[in-house]
Amino acid sequence: MSRGKVYISGPITGIDFGNRFAFSCARNALELCGYEVVDPSEVQLDDEATWTDYMRADLKLLLDCDFIYMLEGWEKSRGARIERELAKNLRIKEIDLDEESERVKKRASEDIDVDAYYDLQITMGFADVAKRLATAISRFEEEESR
DSSP: OOOOEEEEEOOOTTSGGGGHHHHHHHHHHHHHTTOEEEOGGGOOOOTTOOHHHHHHHHHHHHHTOSEEEEOTTGGGOHHHHHHHHHHHHTTOEEOOHHHHHHHHHHHTTTTOOHHHHHHHHHHHHHHHHHHHHHHHHHHHHHHHHO
8 A cells, every 4th residue: 555656856967877776766666665656767758848848847746746846966956946836836845865764764673674674774875875976076067067
């Protein structure tokens, strides 16, 4: 049973491979926590599509969600800031993945699938690596632009 639908928000434009590694790690962790995940990094429009076209498509997806999860570095992304503000105004609750991980750990003593629990721990480790990598790339790009 799904805990609800969650939209992953974070920087895509200007990051290698559209930041798909971070989105993928978040997707896996959120799915293991019981959420149905909406990943805007998977949106594919035609080659002529603009940033605005992608934002319009992504915002339509967000409107159908119960929750939003903000990836590391969202503050520097114009699109992610717009998504977060819209979610806040529509009372779409922001998820804290650390709190979700703790919730799952508490359930571990109950009836959780042990393999799923270990998968969550591995995914959380990858998510942490992805966050650190995104931060390092961002710092590197800032240094190069100077």
